Amino acid sequence: MLKFFYSTILLLSCFSIHVNAAADTSETDNSATNISTTGTNLVLVTIDGLRWQELFSGADPSLLNNEKFVREGHHVQEKFWHDSEEKRRQLLMPFFWNTVVKKGMVIGNRNIGSNMSIANPWHFSYPGYSEIFTGVVDHSINSNKKKLNPQMSFLEWLNNKGNYQHKLAAFGSWDVFPYILNKERSQLYINAGFDSAEGYALSDQAKLLNDLQKEIPSPWHNVRLDSFTYRYAKDYLLTVKPKVMIISLGETDDFAHDGHYDSYLNSAHQTDQFIADLWQTLQTTPGYQDNTVLMITTDHGRGSNADDWQHHASKLAVQDYMKNLKAFPNGIRGSENIWFAAMGPGVNARGEIKTTQEVKQKQIAATALTLLGEDPKAFNPKAGSVIKEIF
Ligand SMILES: [Zn+2]
Numbered sequence: 601m602l603k604f605f606y607s608t609i610l611l612l613s614c615f616s617i618h619v620n621a622a623a624d625t626s627e628t629d630n631s632a633t634n635i636s637t638t639g640t641n642l643v644l645v646t647i648d649g650l651r652w653q654e655l656f657s658g659a660d661p662s663l664l665n666n667e668k669f670v671r672e673g674h675h676v677q678e679k680f681w682h683d684s685e686e687k688r689r690q691l692l693m694p695f696f697w698n699t700v701v702k703k704g705m706v707i708g709n710r711n712i713g714s715n716m717s718i719a720n721p722w723h724f725s726y727p728g729y730s731e732i733f734t735g736v737v738d739h740s741i742n743s744n745k746k747k748l749n750p751q752m753s754f755l756e757w758l759n760n761k762g763n764y765q766h767k768l769a770a771f772g773s774w775d776v777f778p779y780i781l782n783k784e785r786s787q788l789y790i791n792a793g794f795d796s797a798e799g800y801a802l803s804d805q806a807k808l809l810n811d812l813q814k815e816i817p818s819p820w821h822n823v824r825l826d827s828f829t830y831r832y833a834k835d836y837l838l839t840v841k842p843k844v845m846i847i848s849l850g851e852t853d854d855f856a857h858d859g860h861y862d863s864y865l866n867s868a869h870q871t872d873q874f875i876a877d878l879w880q881t882l883q884t885t886p887g888y889q890d891n892t893v894l895m896i897t898t899d900h901g902r903g904s905n906a907d908d909w910q911h912h913a914s915k916l917a918v919q920d921y922m923k924n925l926k927a928f929p930n931g932i933r934g935s936e937n938i939w940f941a942a943m944g945p946g947v948n949a950r951g952e953i954k955t956t957q958e959v960k961q962k963q964i965a966a967t968a969l970t971l972l973g974e975d976p977k978a979f980n981p982k983a984g985s986v987i988k989e990i991f
Pocket of ligand 1: 725853
């Protein structure tokens with residue numbers, strides 16, 4: 601019964617896509633002139649709960665010098681401290697600052713009037729990822745529970761188009777992604793949580809990863825270590841060659857919840873190295889060089905001081921789903937603030953951009969589709985508008 605319901609929805613939405621496409625020929629013609637400047641492939645990397653504070657200012661002295669959050673012997677002061685804020689952020693994420701921002705753009709540095717935040721009312725992960733991938737806020741998405749997403753992601757929409765079919769993949773450290781992307785209905789290739797690599801001609805490296813993943817205990821029951829997620833994604837990229845891929849890394853959020861600022865910083869730094877390796881791989885792999893867009897963002901922010909940086913939740917969330925945070929009756933202030941970066945064909949190399957109005961997380965889906973040369977209105981006319989700052 602449920603299957604029948606979903607396929608009816610799918611048929612109806614396909615029909616409306618055709619109607620919209622037919623009605624919008626002038627707009628399609630306009631965007632067609634830009635096709636040479638847009639990418640044909642896209643990789644979207646998400647870094648769970650990485651604060652804009654670290655991205656733009658590097659290690660936070662109020663946390664770095666707090667022995668409650670930095671354990672003895674972890675040497676993160678030596679690795680990540682510099683008096684200059686600009687040097688400090690480069691120490692933490694060198695590839696991001698020396699390459700992504702130089703060749704592309706970033707928004708979200710509230711210290712310079714560059715403002716971006718989520719539109720969903722919760723400030724936690726499932727609603728955040730859903731907002732990123734579907735471009736809308738669905739008020740029925742009010743927990744992190746494993747519930748199939750009623751909304752369609754831009755990947756699912758692309759998967760229904762002839763030239764993208766079976767050319768999309770999502771890799772995630774958190775085991776809820778198959779629900780957020782509604783694997784059952786979308787039929788996307790998804791490897792998340794503690795999934796092994798399967799379903800394609802595995803390299804020897806992927807077979808080894810499958811063994812290691814079983815042998816190395818994760819600190820968390822529902823999130824694996826990001827190294828597995830990244831290396832599975834890379835193996836799939838090199839072997840299957842998808843056109844659109846999501847890589848959702850999770851350690852930063854979980855180390856922050858655990859109160860381990862040392863591991864949170866190390867993980868942010870390692871993620872930067874993954875992104876550097878990813879870009880290097882894309883630029884040296886036939887089919888991806890010079891025609892692949894990279895987008896990087898996060899699902900939510902976090903608190904801003906030693907009392908609340910570990911957490912993230914809205915005032916509404918602490919009254920309901922996140923009752924464990926009732927010591928913060930107003931929610932975690934500032935945990936709605938996020939950031940977004942992109943580089944590649946179609947992205948103007950504007951560097952660190954000041955925004956004229958608040959940019960919203962729900963604009964990311966339309967931005968991804970526009971950079972792929974697709975019409976976001978045909979995907980979902982209710983989705984947030986394209987982030988114009990990237991052009
Ligand atoms: Zn979290």
